[in-house]
Amino acid sequence: MSGFSVTQPSNRQKWIAGLLVITYAVVTLMPLLWIIATGFKSPEDAISYPPKIVFEPSLEGYVNLFSSRTRITPGMEETLQPPETWYDQVARDAGTIIVGPSRYGQRFLNSVIIGFGSTFLAIVFGTTAAYAFSRFKIPIKDDLLFFILSTRMMPPIAVAIPIFLMFRQLGLNDTQLGMILLYTAVNLSLSVWLLKGFIDEIPFEYEEAALIDGYTRFQAFYKVVLPQAATGIASTAIFCLIFAWNEYAFAVLLTSGTAQTAPPFIPTIIGVGGQDWPAVAAGATLFLMPVMLFTILLRKHLLRGITFGAVRK
Amino acid sequence: MSGNPIDRIATATPAVMAKRVRGLSDRAIAWLFVGPSIVLLLAVNIFPLIWTINLSFTNFRANRLRDAEYIGLRNYERILTDTDTWQSMQATANFLFWTIFFQVLIGFALAYLINKKFKGNDLWTTIIVLPMMLSPAVVGNFWTFLYQPQIGLFNYVVEFFTGIDSSSFSMIGDVSLAPWSIVIVDTWMWTPFVMLICLAGLRSIPDSIYEAAECDRASKWRQFWTLTVPMVLPFLMLAVLFRGIENFKMFDLVVQLTGGGPGSITTLTSIDLKREAFEKWRTGYASAYAVILFVTVFGLASIYVKALNKVKER
Numbered sequence: 001m002s003g004f005s006v007t008q009p010s011n012r013q014k015w016i017a018g019l020l021v022i023t024y025a026v027v028t029l030m031p032l033l034w035i036i037a038t039g040f041k042s043p044e045d046a047i048s049y050p051p052k053i054v055f056e057p058s059l060e061g062y063v064n065l066f067s068s069r070t071r072i073t074p075g076m077e078e079t080l081q082p083p084e085t086w087y088d089q090v091a092r093d094a095g096t097i098i099v100g101p102s103r104y105g106q107r108f109l110n111s112v113i114i115g116f117g118s119t120f121l122a123i124v125f126g127t128t129a130a131y132a133f134s135r136f137k138i139p140i141k142d143d144l145l146f147f148i149l150s151t152r153m154m155p156p157i158a159v160a161i162p163i164f165l166m167f168r169q170l171g172l173n174d175t176q177l178g179m180i181l182l183y184t185a186v187n188l189s190l191s192v193w194l195l196k197g198f199i200d201e202i203p204f205e206y207e208e209a210a211l212i213d214g215y216t217r218f219q220a221f222y223k224v225v226l227p228q229a230a231t232g233i234a235s236t237a238i239f240c241l242i243f244a245w246n247e248y249a250f251a252v253l254l255t256s257g258t259a260q261t262a263p264p265f266i267p268t269i270i271g272v273g274g275q276d277w278p279a280v281a282a283g284a285t286l287f288l289m290p291v292m293l294f295t296i297l298l299r300k301h302l303l304r305g306i307t308f309g310a311v312r313k
Numbered sequence: 314m315s316g317n318p319i320d321r322i323a324t325a326t327p328a329v330m331a332k333r334v335r336g337l338s339d340r341a342i343a344w345l346f347v348g349p350s351i352v353l354l355l356a357v358n359i360f361p362l363i364w365t366i367n368l369s370f371t372n373f374r375a376n377r378l379r380d381a382e383y384i385g386l387r388n389y390e391r392i393l394t395d396t397d398t399w400q401s402m403q404a405t406a407n408f409l410f411w412t413i414f415f416q417v418l419i420g421f422a423l424a425y426l427i428n429k430k431f432k433g434n435d436l437w438t439t440i441i442v443l444p445m446m447l448s449p450a451v452v453g454n455f456w457t458f459l460y461q462p463q464i465g466l467f468n469y470v471v472e473f474f475t476g477i478d479s480s481s482f483s484m485i486g487d488v489s490l491a492p493w494s495i496v497i498v499d500t501w502m503w504t505p506f507v508m509l510i511c512l513a514g515l516r517s518i519p520d521s522i523y524e525a526a527e528c529d530r531a532s533k534w535r536q537f538w539t540l541t542v543p544m545v546l547p548f549l550m551l552a553v554l555f556r557g558i559e560n561f562k563m564f565d566l567v568v569q570l571t572g573g574g575p576g577s578i579t580t581l582t583s584i585d586l587k588r589e590a591f592e593k594w595r596t597g598y599a600s601a602y603a604v605i606l607f608v609t610v611f612g613l614a615s616i617y618v619k620a621l622n623k624v625k626e627r
Contacts, residue, residue, distance in 0.1 A: 158607060
């Protein structure tokens, strides 16, 4: 029998707490599981009543996601070649033929380029600024820090009006560069605040030792401070990446074609008579999966980061 | 020669220090390090803000070539006397109140339960956190599928548990239900955020306080209300501040879910603003609207932070 403690919850309490939390977690997970499942349903199964939990998996959603198709009309059948690949076969079984790729791949690629590009810049500028704020006496430091944070209070639509006009003047509308710069600026406030917290925790003595050993200030920064802050930088980078990955308001207003990212695109995937739900779900699954995996695999660092950033300010 | 300070340093400092002097000075590095961030934020945040304020006094329309005229405070006057504006403010206030209410209630309860440290609690915490990490637009769009009458999973679950016919109601089509449809999804997405902050608060309470209370024979109920709640309150208030600011800006999720409808029942201020700015192209009017929203959120947040600091001091 274990020792009695007044502050440790009893086993019975743990059981009840665990049961309640797991119940909530399962309920909260349902919509996400439903997205994944719908991606593998045939259009008929997707809209059946009652909703099907057990169904025959189909790749039609994924084929529809990546292709544009045309319906086979009567009389057309004789002229058609037999399907060459498995996806041709899937499309043929649904009474359509593939006429080309869809734009999903390109939209996804835009999300990757803009996400990683803006994260890289936000981290480079954010780390250096955070280091300076942490280590140097900077005039009006507190005001600057508050100003950096306050830029996050603005509704994106309010900011989008002048940005739209400015980008139009500079020819940055609907370009990857424009979106990268914009997301960098939005992410900077987060990265400066989070990283300043991480760098504040690194004892100054390490750099002092390095300076005495003949390092320049800059060498001390990248040979001593950067390695120490690596974990903090990595988790900040993931937050920046997730923001840029998920962002919708700026993307829908400032991009329409070449630089459009996946979030404004996925809801526009339509089939016959409304949204093609298996294709939408397939697109959503591919788009959400990296973030879900990141979150589960890196949970120790991420969970700390969320509260860290919040509790510090 | 000895009068020249630079020469004196160069000769008087040992080799190690001389090397340091030869590198960039701390001052130069400080500006080099902070500079790019400040320039970028000025270009993408402050310059646009000033431009917006300037535009708000004009009748500029971004889709016409005609030059803008200054019309003084007319835009502000029109916005503040427009019933649509007040309707969207009202919708936003309701949305804010109910999302924060449910998120605080459920978030705190979950944090309290997770803090019982049952086996595997960190994995389940992560699963609960998943929704808040995902794209609101993509997830919001899929929720319209879950909300479909008859075939939607949400409606089916409601039918399963209550017996209400799943084809008899439409969460996003009925005027009385649509405001709740956005509250439900927002609560689903963001309760984990409040939960995580509460958890940080609960974990910051030292065990010794409870031990002392136990010695004083305080009941568990009393311990909860006189120790746990006051200790977590600053954290909770912080969570409310963050959720308040975020939901005041709310756009993506609601646009995808209801698009502001039916009618204008879920037209939050951001959606109203988007229509004015990018559908009706009343750029000057929309700029004034943006300024009003910014002043509102900034003002409310400042008052709130003052209150928060008072609670912290206690």
